[in-house]
Amino acid sequence: MNEITFFQRFESDIVAGRKTITLRDASESHFTPGQQLRVGRYEDDVYFCTIEVVSVTPVALDELTDEHARQENMTLPQLKEVIAEIYPGLNELYAIVFTLVSKA
Numbered sequence: 078m079n080e081i082t083f084f085q086r087f088e089s090d091i092v093a094g095r096k097t098i099t100l101r102d103a104s105e106s107h108f109t110p111g112q113q114l115r116v117g118r119y120e121d122d123v124y125f126c127t128i129e130v131v132s133v134t135p136v137a138l139d140e141l142t143d144e145h146a147r148q149e150n151m152t153l154p155q156l157k158e159v160i161a162e163i164y165p166g167l168n169e170l171y172a173i174v175f176t177l178v179s180k181a
């Protein structure tokens with residue numbers, strides 16, 4: 078059973094260690110530092126790696142910086158566009174910082 082999912086298009090960045098945060102809504106803000114999570118692909122729920130949660134921090138959409146974007150392996154405009162597609166109209170996000178523990 079997977080505990081968090083990512084869109085398949087981010088799998089390669091995550092397993093390569095290029096993507097080290099994810100921005101989620103309140104429904105996924107309950108993870109705690111030190112927790113290890115089995116990660117699956119959103120589209121088919123296939124397990125692809127395990128991550129460890131480093132921190133979970135509330136961040137407003139308009140507080141996002143180039144540093145958040147760098148940790149997503151994107152530019153800030155790209156990141157804001159992705160968030161607008163996934164979470165239209167949402168301003169209250171949670172930055173989940175993670176490290177890669179193991180790959181499938």
Ligand SMILES: CC(=O)Nc1ccn([C@@H]2O[C@H](CO)[C@@H](O)[C@H]2O)c(=O)n1
Nearest residue numbers: 082083084087099100101149159160
């Ligand atoms: C069901 C569901 O919400 N799945 C999500 C939600 C978010 N994200 C990624 O987190 C970052 C900021 O949102 C971007 O890289 C997003 O693509 C994701 O991969 N899968």
